[in-house]
Amino acid sequence: MAPLVEVLALPKGTPEYEKLRQSILDEFWAGVPESLYLPESLIKDPPRNVTAVPRECGLLTPEEIDITENYDAVALAEAIATKKFTAAAVAQAFSKRAIIAHQLTSCLVEWFPEEALARAKELDEHLEKTGRTVGPLHGVPISVKEHMPIKGHCTALGFLDTRNISQEDCHMISILRAAGAVFYVKTNQPQAIMHLESASPLGRVLNPHNINLSAGGSTGGEAALLAMRGSVLGIGTDIGGSIRGPAAFCGIYGYKATSYSLPQRDFLIGGVAAELNILASTGPMGHTLRDMDLFVSVLKAAQPHLEDPALIPIPWSGTRTELPAARRLKVGFMFHDGQIVPQPPVIRALEWAKSQLEARPELFEVKAFAPWGAKEAVQNIRKAYWPDGGKGVREHLAATGEPMFPLTEWIVKDATSDVGVAGLLDMRVKRDIFRQKFVAHWNAQDVDVLICPAFVGPACEHETAFHWNYTALWNYVDYPGVVFPTPIKTGNKDEEEGYRAEYQTVLSEHDEHVRELWAKGNFEGAPIDLQIVTRKYHDNQLFGALEKLKGALQLA
Template sequence: MSFKAKIQGITGDATYTAKAQALKDRLEAQIPPSLRLDPAILDHLPLDVTGIPASCGLLTPAELAITELDATAVCERIAKGQLTAVDAVTAFGKRAAIAHQVTACVTDFFLDEGIEQAKALDEFYRREGKVIGPLHGLPISIKEHIPIKGRWGSAGFLANVERSLDDCDMTRTLRSLGAVFYVKTNQPQTLQHLETQSSYGRTLNPHNSNLTPGGSSGGESALIAMKGSCMGVGTDGGGSIRVPCAHCGLYGIRPSCKRMPTFGYLAYQKGHDGYVTSTGPMCSSSRDLRLFLQAVLGARPHIIDPSLMPLPLTIPDLSKKTLRVGIMMHDNVVMPHPPILRALELAKSKLEAAPNIEVINYEPYKHEEGYSIIRPMYFEDGARTVRRLLKEGGEDMLPLSEWVTSPPHVQDHDALAMWALHAKRNTYRRAYSDHWRQQGCDVLLCPPFHGTASRHDTAKYWGYTAIWNLLDYPGVVFPTGLKVDPSVDVVREMASPMSPTDEYNHSLYDPDIFVGAPISLQVVARRFNDGLALAAQEVIEHIIKT
């Protein structure tokens, strides 16, 4: 299949087609001719396109070296005067333009604006001899529905595309800390897919373009995997940070809700609080997760937004204590694909042999019931708002939109029905908390998804992430360093499916299709134990990779 066929966008009526084309034309015009790839490259793209930026000849050796740095290193070099903000954003911006041409990951490209912002920061550094904040000069990519003043965004539909009049709390905070903005990234229709396909097109996984980079923050994950960004901001209501990071071999955290600023984000169901979306960083290293959270929470966002919890980030020292790690091989609903099981088996054997680690065989608590509680919470109006916005924009409903909004999982609730659903949620949370304490683990190591990056339009089970959204437990995703190897990750015979979803998932697996996909794992902690999740992830990753 050709690249153009792979990145096809949403279809719709004539009015929709004209407006969607205008969006694409605007984006196309933002990529300068000097950064356009040779058509011969685009006509013969390999399955793995991560090597294109280094081989295409559009980046200098110095720019390639800058884009190999993680966010922490970029900030350190700028603070020491070894790198300018202009050089940093120019390098990542140029690489972002290349990344977009082979993955369709960008929705708004404004490198000139980023360079002007960087120039002001460099001038401040020359004049004052210091940085303005911990993120001084750091280029940060932003998911489309997170507003940046003067830039384009939407809440997942053509009907609500807009040019933002102001920054939201998150981008205002990041700007005050010294961050530089230069690009916004793609997200799916409805913002409720673990896939990324919008009016701008379908985003592809850089490691294997036959697979998805995940969603809904899939534009971010593809861009960071291509090193067109070293740090991005995503959102997660059912797995939308963790799944994209897992699919693309990145680091990401879904923090506990009500810690990070989200006021002003574009949304199509404002006031909806059956579940709450979290926001957090997507990065190329674990230390970058700390950098982002410490910087943003250090700005005391709860002073501006009274709905936020005034909790600092506390990261425990685990070097002098025994860490009790629960390992959940599966959730009793869907058996993970062989590559995920291989990574978990490797992790378990290494953790069992490591000092100061106690391994607990974790028994999941009624995950199928929990998943059945959160699914109707995503669309408590029976998806009437979704259908109205699709009709207003003239866009066709995508297959995954149809799946996620369909009965019996989605029903229209009146006030009494919503109260009953929320009461069921609260009862489940209490029961799960009791179960966790009885299991006796500090953190849980588990799959972030039922496989590696999935085939397009097949991500129909969110249980390995959505269950933690229901409980509001923070989760950190990290790469194991392993990739799918067809000679190793052979099909495993299944005695009998645990559920119809398990049978469907099993039917999707073919190791040759998933070749080269990164294999990632997830560390989960109890609510507000974000710092523990970060610390434990670093310990566990070190043990696995040693």
């Protein structure tokens, strides 16, 4: 039996589906040496918080623990370039830690350490012979979400019937490989790639800080692996919160770029109907702000717009972006969106951040940001995701007898029929009118950036990631956003206070539902991230603002 922690069973499909699913899992575990198995007793009775297990389990050497725990991507690249570590040692360390993380969280769908080690040795030989690195990511291991093609490895579009071996790297992977990156794993994503929980036929991703909670989705495998320090830098996609949600759930950084700022060619072979009105975005997930900046810098330096005419050729200045020196940075705070009041730990994190900035009045002008349009945005975007009424989803499921997972049913329930050309046009018109009104609202608020929740609470319990308000709104208007960690952690049920007096009024039926989930759940140990957003195409200004906010908000 595979050494894998499981806290909630996956839905069962037809016998044919179950046989196919098991064959894929058997193939995965056939490549994992038993010497890297965790003890059966630990698998059967794991701690709630598993983040310390890789360090304490005895499977990693002191050097491997040092490599995986004490460096971000920038520092790791420097350590390899100066020969403090070989690329081979780094690849070995992260490969081992990744398979340990998988046993505790189900974060992987592929693990290929031999290929990673061979590539790392080539890089070491190049450095030894030439005295130069091949690029700024020389030897840096990067984890990759399942649907992104890597030559020779399996890609899938969220259903078993779409699994196939990629014949070539996708555009982004080819750029990162040329810059010296080492690929060693592919990470788990949900059915349909459209949940804020990563539960797929190949496993349910668990939150390392509390395995009874979700790691988020759809890039949940990446988030869990990063939180376990089994990765130093990962890649996500985001059409409704799929970078920002899991990053927030797991207490790491995640950056959703303005659409078509970063290369996505061949990410989804054949495309998805949702992009007829809601464009997906991509971006990095990692441990530090400077790693986010490095990732984008490498991609932009390759001038990907010369190969992909869909891309907007905006030069990257990132954290080096100069903001107006003559005035303070105007930072808006939105504590709720008018539809759902965030659960108490999120309010505490917002209050903490606001107080930190108010203590630096010479640098920041802190302003209240009035909520606007959330209900309309969420209603419209849910329908826009499935303009075919969910027909494609049902066809993929029927092809193998795959069961429809509960959160797949939740996300398609508002899409009742194929809307046709007239319906698509109506969606487009409503979207554009909303964007025009929203930008007028933003202008009236007079802020440079906005800090707001990333989710309605901390990481949610499994199968309860229902309410995407705080991420999907920004996809609807196509504003860039970064989620960043705060020092706030969720206490146990006895420690956590309830909703304060000023937030007692229930704003909607969804708000009432979120309050019920809080009352019933136990979110102990869940980290709290916040989200910072700004205008479309102002990604450089967003990073410039984050650099200015870095000291006050204790950003890594």
